[in-house]
Amino acid sequence: MTEMTISVTELTAFCHRSGDIDYRFRPSPTGVQGTEGHQRVYRNRPASYQPEFPVEYHLEGGLTLRGRADGYDRVAGIVEEIKTCRVHPNTIPESITRQHMAQARLYAAMIAQSEDLEELTVRLTWFNIDDESEVTLEQVYAREELSEFLAQSLQKFSAWLASVTRLRQARDTSIEKFKFPHAAFRAGQRDIAELVYKCIDQGGQLLLEAPTGIGKTAAVLFPAIKALGSGKHERIAFLTAKSVGRKMAEDTLHLFHDAGYRGGAISLTAKEKICLSPGKACHGDDCPYARNYYDKLPAAMLAAIQQPVLRRQELEELGRQFEVCPYQLALDLLPWIDVIVGDLHYMYGLPAVLGASVEDPDQRWSALIDEAHNLPSRARGMYSASLAKIDVLKARATSSTVIAKSLNRINRLMLDLQKSQWLEPDFESLPELPPGLVEALKRFVSDCGEEQAGDASVLHRQPDLLGVYFSILHFLRVAENWGEDFRFELSRNSGKQSLQLQLNCLDPARLLAKQQEPLHSLTAFSATLSPRQWMQSALGLRAETVYRRQESPFCADQLQVSIATHIDTRFKQRASSMVDLAVVLRQWLDSVPGNCIVYFPSYRYLRDTLERVLAGNDLQSQRSVWVQEPQQSEEARAELLVNLEARQNMAAFCILGGVFGEGIDLPGERLASVVVVGVGLPQVNRDTEQLREYFERQYGHGFNYAYLYPGMQKVDQAMGRVIRRLDDRGQALIIDQRYRLSEYRNLLPPWWTYQSFQGS
Secondary structure, eight states, rough: OOOOEEHHHHHHHSSSSSSSSOOOOSSSSSSHHHHOOOOOOOSSSSSEEEEEEEEEEOTTTTTEEEEEEEEEETTTTTEEEEEEEEGGGGGGGHHHHHHHHHHHHEEEEHHHHTTSSSSSEEEEEEEEETTTTEEEEEEEEEEHHHHHHHHHHHHHHHHHHHHHHHHHHHHHHHHHOOOOSSOOOOTEEEEEEHHHHHHHHHHHHHHHOOTTSHHHHHHHHHHHHHHHHHHOOOOEEEEEHHHHHHHHHHHHHHHHHHHHHOOOOOOOOHHHHHHHTTTTTEEETOOOTTTTTHHHHHHHHHTTTTTSSHHHHHHHHHHHHHHHHHHHHHHHHHHGGSSEEETHHHHHHOOOOOHHTTTTTTTEEEEEEEEGGGGGHHHHHHHHEEEEEEHOOOOOOOOOOHHHHHHHHHHHHHHHHHHHOSSSEEEEEEEEEOTTTTHHHHHHHHHHHHHHHHHHTTTOOOHHHHHHHHHHHHHHHHTTTTTTTEEEEOOOSSSTTTOOEEEEEETTTHHHHHTTTSSSSSEEEEEOOSSHHHHHHHOOOTTEEEEOOOOSSSSSEEEEEEOOSSSSOGGHHHHHHHHHHHHHHHHHHHSOOEEEEESSSSSSHHHHEEEEHEEEEEEHHHHHEEETTTTTTHHHHHHHHHHHHHHHEEEEETTTTTTSSOOOOOOOGGGGGEEOOOOOOOOSSSHHHHHHHHOOOOOOHHHIIIIIIHHHHHHHHTTTSSSSSOOOEEEEEEEEEGGGSSSHTTTTTSSSEEEEEEOO
């Protein structure tokens, strides 16, 4: 039998959950608050009490059961399981209490055997983190009772374990024979694979910059899977910022399966996208897919693990077949799947879906971060939060008396902030959080929990209240991570109720490092990870991180890059240079055949220039013109990709750094050339200037960190859309006076040859 280690928590979740999905008691407290709550309980326990008591149980055949009991008092003969809450324990459903009591009994059974005890008292303690009250449930069990309970649990688990073991054995056998699925490695791919395998073997961190089109997804997944078979790690998380990256990973895993690999993989989809009952509360009283979910779960899980790659469509089909929530099914499958594909927030969010599993010392995780240059900006968003006064008032209007009282308390604090002295009429930045704000927000969440305990769908019937509830939950999670890299900001306009509170994360590096610390290994890869020192610090990577810039497999003449340095695209000069810009664009589109994407730094600049390009010109009779619009639907965006594949002479006008600026794969004749207008610098506004000032204080390179490097990343990514395969050829034109300067030229991809654009 293949050796396997599972946690007591996993065994409990599999064997001792029943009834409906019930999210009402999950959002609060947060993980940090729960840990603090445990510490407060420990301070009230006697000297003989041992917190975080490790337990281990070995079965014949290779199964090891491990965990940590929250507390064990050898003198008193008590094993304790502690659960923090913000509601009275009497309101918590019996099914949840039974599950937590079962977990405590399993710990007690293992302790009774290892300590050779005749009986133990099993205590379940609910600790309210707001009023610090404790409510306990105790039961004395003889050793025989506990042993029988453990044996029954393992027996119930045995059928599932047998299935998982068979699949694990098939996986390991297949990995031994598994070869790279393509006929041969592309130039550079073998080097990447060797670097990633070495990183996993040594449990390190790797920053890998490699040209677009080299085949990075297959090159990093292949060694990670080979490392599963050699026992270098147990779990793989492939994380990406964009859906196209997720699809690339899914397609690669299917390709691996066709080549003989027999491991499992799952692709995570956001709850709101995969929900089969939109608008319903996640509770059996409201949603049929939540009703009796845990009773239907074993059959659904058994069917699920037989499939090689569980994407959104497979999970939805399983959800309908077994009438279970596909989102929750994916979460319950996570402990049993080797490769997890998902958005960055599953690893880095607050809270992180993968957080508890990654922190398990028996589960060594390796993270593969696709298009890693996106992570810092995404993390800034994940670690920032806002709360609008008008939303608080709207929610109060439809709330019960108790919740309205909590919202009144929050509103009064906001009024005090609104009336305080501001340095600017519409904006204020404070070094610390206002006194009493966090406590008032916690009180509101607690009151909502009490109401949900009596009525599961109370928030869902009041959309304004539900929105504020989730905003405040996130606000509290961000506030827990407050530090010198945050600012508390107030903003308002002329509206009476326009006040908005903002927790603004300036630099997410500290929190990224914290989330990455439990990982066994991390490989961050992208075509644009230069300069090294900037990306290494922005990603929160350790000083000893290995950096490698992979050589391009392409010939220098495969992408002919022209530079037009006679046009000034800076904001204040755009109006005066727009006529000349339109002339250059027409010359390019007239002289370079094939599909072309023209990238602009803003929608307004795009529209104004396009108007001049089309004026008195027959461009539209020669080419199909497509224009990206703000808030464009997914269907409308997909239209461009379809048109590029079907037509050979399109001109698409898009936004630099937007959805079409990176991540899209357009090989062959789908894209013949690109034009980049400008140098991609972020807009000069209060937020970016605040970043510049912060980075200047921290690193002495404020302009570079806030403007230059992020801007040139967008340019490099746009240029990387053209050459995707070894036999591709194409052209690029970049337009701006600043390309005359070495600080800009040195940030362009080094593998191409650059020439001056002469026009016609």
